[in-house]
Amino acid sequence: MDSSIYRQIGTCITMKALILVGGFGTRLRPLTLSIPKPLVEFANKPMILHQALKAVGVTEVVLAINYQPEVMLNFLKEFEAKLGITISCSQETEPLGTAGPLGLARDKLIDGSGEPFFVLNSDVISEYPFKEMIEFHKAHGGEVSIVVTKVDEPSKYGVMVMEETTGKVDKFVEKLKLFVGNKINAGIYLLNPSVLDRIELRPTSIEKEIFPKIAAEKKLYAIVLPGFWMDIGQPKDYIAGLRLYLDSLRKKSSTKLATGHHIVGNVLVHESAKIGEGCLIGPDVVVGPGCVVEAGVRLSCCTVMRGVRIKKHACISSSIIGWHSTVGQWARVENMTILGEDVHVCDEIYGNGGVILPHKEIKSSILKPEIVM
């Protein structure tokens, strides 16, 4: 690799990123029944913006999806202008695994400059160390740089066994039962364009087929992520991820966090939201734009999306309230209840772990977790 290709960050360098969006986001239903998953808000910002914004120097983003691109592109037009990046879609007509989409988007990713490109997973929220990744990649001169993160339960994911000092990866083991290490693949890669030559246009797993080969050639390097990391593809991880994210804001002494005698712990309240008297909000709560939280409401460990109205004396915990829904007076919603868009929970109702599809009215209590169509 000619090292002169790598210029300093901050000058006009055009890098690209491929975000693996995949399918319909079925695990995040009922939220994903209303809008595509990358546009579902996390901490009052669409998930995709948590990644694109932070990507220093990235001017072109390719979304690898496997459904109609029109829906996505419509939503994204406004963001394109705001962020000054171009967003295009690469659509799979048949499932191509985790490496296939890269091969499919080859033309969009290779422009002859030889620049490495980022590959991200749309389900992942973290403190993306893009700058550190570029420096690390430049330093080791290998083909692939992967971000790894330390987790409590490594066997849920793919484990990396690597040299501590250089970060050179010896082995890459997917979902093994035995403990071989606690660093797992965080799904954030920086790849040289040459990787694309290794990918055939068929369903391929980048973790199972491509990376082990590169590791054997000693060209795969891993950098440990210092900050938080979470796969928020399903509701309970979404809520856990919120806690981590708000905690990282607290560590950075962010002024975005709400304060007041009615606030407990880390809480984000959009400036256009209204909070009534005698409420107790927090810990780990996000209140979206245009929300109205009436008097005497208790919110904890939950997300309230745009335009929601929570009526007096209601109590919500460990739940996600979808856009424009309402929660009635004295209602109690808890234990991983997910309300889709425009759901109305009547007064005095108890909701225990219900998953409610959009445009429903809940007139009777849900005593144990169930899906309400």
Place this chain on the structure above:
Amino acid sequence: MGISDEKVVAVIMVGGPTKGTRFRPLSLNIPKPLFPLAGQPMVHHPISACKRIPNLAQIYLVGFYEEREFAMYVSSISTELRVPVRYLREDKPHGSAGGLYNFRDLIMEDNPSHIFLLNCDVCCSFPLPEMLEAHKRYGGMGTILVIKVSAESASEFGELVADPVTNELLHYTEKPETFVSDRINCGVYVFTPDIFTAIQGVSSQRKDRANLRRLSSFEALQSATRNPPSDFVRLDQDILTPFAGKKKLYTYETMDFWEQIKTPGKSLKCSGLYLAQFRFTSPNLLASGDGTKTATIIGEVNIHPSAKVHPSAKVGPNVSISANARIGAGVRLISCIILDGVEIMENAVVFHAIVGWKSSIGKWSRVQASLTYGYFYMILMTKSYVI
């Protein structure tokens, strides 16, 4: 017959601590007859109903509790209703009819022409004056209050068949296995004094049979507990069943509500039935409010004068709040009994529950029972803390 001289005595059977164990855990703290329904002790309701009987001379409460458990109640209710109420303790079980017989001297002291027998754990409108009129017309030994129920539930009670014209009791059977009738015995009766003769007859008949058996060596081998003692006379099996069809017993049907208060869950339902009745009989006992100066009240609600309820709370339907309870701001109470000294903090919700004496329910808590099968109510015992 001087109608104005005809005195009436009422006897209310109240049971005992070892009886009615299905009412636990509530009856572990307080005798079941004193448990509040619609803000007043259970036994208060039949007692107030008795007061409507013309020429009522005396009310006796008969049970197995210690005298001291009823001493205070009996004296205060006598003063309040201005009718003599006395508690009589049975020394040993005599059966539902035998208990009446056991105290016949006391009962007959005022030379009453009629005797009412009521069960304390019956919840109904107690149409006693009407029953008495009907009984006088029939001219029999006794008249039973009956009600029509669903065919499925009838087998839990005493089923009976009555003549549709004369209202005579033709047939009676207790808790039958097969369907006999959908009309059941409400546990409220009126008798003339010849009931005592009838009970005595059953008693002596039994004694003779027992003597006969002692003479037969084979039957003497049977354990004594198989045959009840001769003075143990049950009203249903020993009086109603044999005397049915003999032009001695009659029926009076009520079209109002009727429930047996056997379990705590039922007490919540019955409290609601009595509260609904207050709307017609004693509307002054019901609370009202619209959230401006006093709490918003929905449906029938009884609040003890010493209880404090925040104006932003919403109470009802079917709520009874006992003495010295404190209901905080923004609380929602639906279908519940809040006992003495309970504190419910801000924004809490109580739904279909009985909250025991001196319990505390924390801010934003929710106490709710599920109503999937019949009525299951949540009960918080004394001094429970919910946070």
